[in-house]
Amino acid sequence: EDKVVQSPLSLVVHEGDTVTLNCSYEVTNFRSLLWYKQEKKAPTFLFMLTSSGIEKKSGRLSSILDKKELFSILNITATQTGDSAIYLCAVVFYGQNFVFGPGTRLSVLP
Amino acid sequence: DGGITQSPKYLFRKEGQNVTLSCEQNLNHDAMYWYRQDPGQGLRLIYYSQIVNDFQKGDIAEGYSVSREKKESFPLTVTSAQKNPTAFYLCASSIRGATNEKLFFGSGTQLSVL
Numbered sequence: 001e002d003k004v005v006q007s008p009l010s011l012v013v014h015e016g017d018t019v020t021l022n023c024s025y026e027v028t029n030f031r032s033l034l035w036y037k038q039e040k041k042a043p044t045f046l047f048m049l050t051s052s053g054i055e056k057k058s059g060r061l062s063s064i065l066d067k068k069e070l071f072s073i074l075n076i077t078a079t080q081t082g083d084s085a086i087y088l089c090a091v092v093f094y095g096q097n098f099v100f101g102p103g104t105r106l107s108v109l110p
Numbered sequence: 111d112g113g114i115t116q117s118p119k120y121l122f123r124k125e126g127q128n129v130t131l132s133c134e135q136n137l138n139h140d141a142m143y144w145y146r147q148d149p150g151q152g153l154r155l156i157y158y159s160q161i162v163n164d165f166q167k168g169d170i171a172e173g174y175s176v177s178r179e180k181k182e183s184f185p186l187t188v189t190s191a192q193k194n195p196t197a198f199y200l201c202a203s204s205i206r207g208a209t210n211e212k213l214f215f216g217s218g219t220q221l222s223v224l
Contacts, residue, residue, distance in 0.1 A: 004152075006152075009150070031211075032211070034212055034213070036213075041198075041217040041218045042200070042215040042216060042217045042218060043200070043213075043215050044215075045212055045213075045214075048212055088152060088153065090153075090213070092211060092212075097143070097155060097158055097168075098143075098155075098213060100145075100152040100153040100154075101152050102150070102151055102152040103151075103152045105150075
């Protein structure tokens, strides 16, 4: 059975801290891995990862994929209160659809 | 502006009642999806459709029904057979077959039982 696991499930930090969110998967016919940020309602797209070892960056956020060990991490440096959200990891596999993990709820305190 | 529109934002269901959630997209995407999100949980797939007049069950299809008569529209009906319908429902769409396939989401509908 295809499965995506995220850790931690919940995280509380203070502004300025650096956080690392983890996503591991057991999926046949892997195609890509996606990260989304869900602040209130609609998840918004952050990154798509398809190749191992290539870091994707967007401002203070970065992500990398390890297809051999079947995991990805999402790093957020110098966190701000606006980073508070649920971060969702999803794996896309050939011939089917998207499998989501449970999400990591990040709270950034001032 | 292109996007996905879900309505209503909030919906209340009485016992034994069927309710329908609307999802419309103008992105010209072939594939559309319905997800359910419970507090503290990720997204679980209810139904998806890759083409007009065709759809498949997801992981938790029992108590739900869909139709795909137009490319732009993918309404979800929560039937009285769904005994625990209180949840946040997200509709999404994607371009099928693209190498950079990803989901675009609507703003969701919060369904509650009276």
